[in-house]
Amino acid sequence: MSSSNSTVIRLKPFFYIHITDKNTNVTYLQVGPKTITTQEHEEIAKGPEKMIIVGPRQYIKIKNPIEKKDDSPIFDEYGNAVLRWGEEEIRIEPKPFPLYPGEEIVGSAEKIITIEETQALKLEATQQFFDSRDKLNRNAGDQWLLRGPLTYYPRVEERVLERIDATLIGQNTALKLIAIQDTKDSEGNIHKAGEEWLVTTPGHYLPNIYELVDGLVQGYILTELKALKLEAISSFTDQFKTKHKAGEQWLVKNTQISVYIPGVYEKVIGEVQLTVLSESQYCFVLNPFDIKSGKNRYGCRELRRGQNSFFLYPGEELESGIKDNEVLAVDETLLVRAVSQFQDGEILRKPGSKWLINGPCEYVPPVQVEVVTKRKAIALDKNEGIYVRDLQTGKVSMISGRSYTLQAHEELWEKNLPKEVEELIAAGSTTRDHSTTENVVSFRGNKSKVVSYRVPYNAACQIYDYSKKKSSCNIWTSTY
Numbered sequence: 359m360s361s362s363n364s365t366v367i368r369l370k371p372f373f374y375i376h377i378t379d380k381n382t383n384v385t386y387l388q389v390g391p392k393t394i395t396t397q398e399h400e401e402i403a404k405g406p407e408k409m410i411i412v413g414p415r416q417y418i419k420i421k422n423p424i425e426k427k428d429d430s431p432i433f434d435e436y437g438n439a440v441l442r443w444g445e446e447e448i449r450i451e452p453k454p455f456p457l458y459p460g461e462e463i464v465g466s467a468e469k470i471i472t473i474e475e476t477q478a479l480k481l482e483a484t485q486q487f488f489d490s491r492d493k494l495n496r497n498a499g500d501q502w503l504l505r506g507p508l509t510y511y512p513r514v515e516e517r518v519l520e521r522i523d524a525t526l527i528g529q530n531t532a533l534k535l536i537a538i539q540d541t542k543d544s545e546g547n548i549h550k551a552g553e554e555w556l557v558t559t560p561g562h563y564l565p566n567i568y569e570l571v572d573g574l575v576q577g578y579i580l581t582e583l584k585a586l587k588l589e590a591i592s593s594f595t596d597q598f599k600t601k602h603k604a605g606e607q608w609l610v611k612n613t614q615i616s617v618y619i620p621g622v623y624e625k626v627i628g629e630v631q632l633t634v635l636s637e638s639q640y641c642f643v644l645n646p647f648d649i650k651s652g653k654n655r656y657g658c659r660e661l662r663r664g665q666n667s668f669f670l671y672p673g674e675e676l677e678s679g680i681k682d683n684e685v686l687a688v689d690e691t692l693l694v695r696a697v698s699q700f701q702d703g704e705i706l707r708k709p710g711s712k713w714l715i716n717g718p719c720e721y722v723p724p725v726q727v728e729v730v731t732k733r734k735a736i737a738l739d740k741n742e743g744i745y746v747r748d749l750q751t752g753k754v755s756m757i758s759g760r761s762y763t764l765q766a767h768e769e770l771w772e773k774n775l776p777k778e779v780e781e782l783i784a785a786g787s788t789t790r791d792h793s794t795t796e797n798v799v800s801f802r803g804n805k806s807k808v809v810s811y812r813v814p815y816n817a818a819c820q821i822y823d824y825s826k827k828k829s830s831c832n833i834w835t836s837t838y
Contacts, residue, residue, distance in 0.1 A: 503564070532558045587630050
């Protein structure tokens with residue numbers, strides 16, 4: 359289109375062209391519709407180009423924009439467009455527009471951002487400027503939030519870092535926040551950098567520029583059957599105005615609050631279930647908690663009897679679980695032992711001493727007593743017996759032909775026999791009734807029972823005394 363001769367250019371509507379005057383080195387803009395005839399000293403620098411069209415609710419960024427005064431472009435004395443070199447400009451034009459010589463498009467057209475009521479834009483200043491929206495002077499590097507609802511028209515002095523959505527705080531829920539630097543919250547409270555706190559007001563919450571959302575904290579529903587065990591991460595005062603030291607543990611019950619949201623300095627150890635004792639049950643609690651002093655009595659035991667219910671405080675333990683009251687029949691006794699000294703009526707019980715509790719009765723041992731075993735009276739026929747040893751003297755006696763209950767200082771004694779004697783007894787027991795040897799040996803499985811030997815009909819036997827190493831002069835015969 360350019361030559362040494364004149365050139366005729368017919369510009370269509372919404373088209374433009376840049377022409378350079380080689381004599382003055384000035385490039386100027388021509389906009390259609392127009393017919394242009396270039397001279398010999400002129401040449402086409404750019405174009406024809408279609409004008410820039412920005413769609414509805416869009417914007418475009420222009421580099422090296424032309425300087426304007428009262429919306430009119432400014433030219434120097436030579437006719438060159440005065441540009442703001444190195445700067446950028448946001449244009450939201452309802453009509454097509456051309457680019458002046460030196461102007462450039464940065465990127466492509468982008469949509470204008472709409473911020474909803476529950477949203478905000480995090481902005482940062484790229485240079486110093488006066489923010490007419492908030493009537494503030496912004497310095498380069500400053501950050502702030504632009505809260506909705508509104509339509510955001512971008513500025514070259516600032517850039518969008520991110521879109522922030524409000525967090526919905528439901529019932530029985532709290533929002534945990536961390537201060538990035540010293541800041542003031544929505545309620546006017548001052549928070550130091552690194553400090554954590556909770557927001558419990560239900561609804562949408564938009565954090566300010568120096569608040570970091572650390573997640574939602576769910577509340578715990580407390581009932582008559584469930585309490586919450588907590589531990590202090592650091593020393594603080596809780597919502598009940600109670601001071602706690604780091605590492606301290608405590609319970610929160612439904613008598614204090616129905617739904618509990620742990621604070622930022624509280625760690626949930628777990629839920630504690632209610633311990634229930636019926637009328638016929640009891641238990642021992644180790645290291646019982648003293649409510650008045652607020653401390654555990656370590657090393658102590660406490661008896662708790664039914665009908666009762668309680669929560670185990672931190673440090674408390676059940677010793678061997680829940681136990682049933684010892685119910686003794688008329689032929690039963692209970693062997694008990696003292697674990698510590700105490701006065702039992704008129705008797706002073708010393709540690710380690712044993713005695714019997716005779717039935718019929720219902721017995722619950724105190725904290726100074728432990729149950730060794732339950733004993734039942736042993737019924738013996740005239741041909742049956744047991745070996746009993748006296749623990750105080752070591753003497754072994756044979757009891758037969760009557761019902762017998764072991765005393766506190768007695769125990770069953772097992773009589774061990776050589777294998778040959780066992781076989782002899784078994785052989786003698788099978789002489790007349792033809793019972794199997796297995797049945798006889800199973801009877802001798804209880805070695806505390808008196809050894810008996812059935813003398814066959816029309817037979818006799820002699821007893822040998824091992825202690826005296828001689829035979830007894832008595833000869834036992836069978837008469838039936």
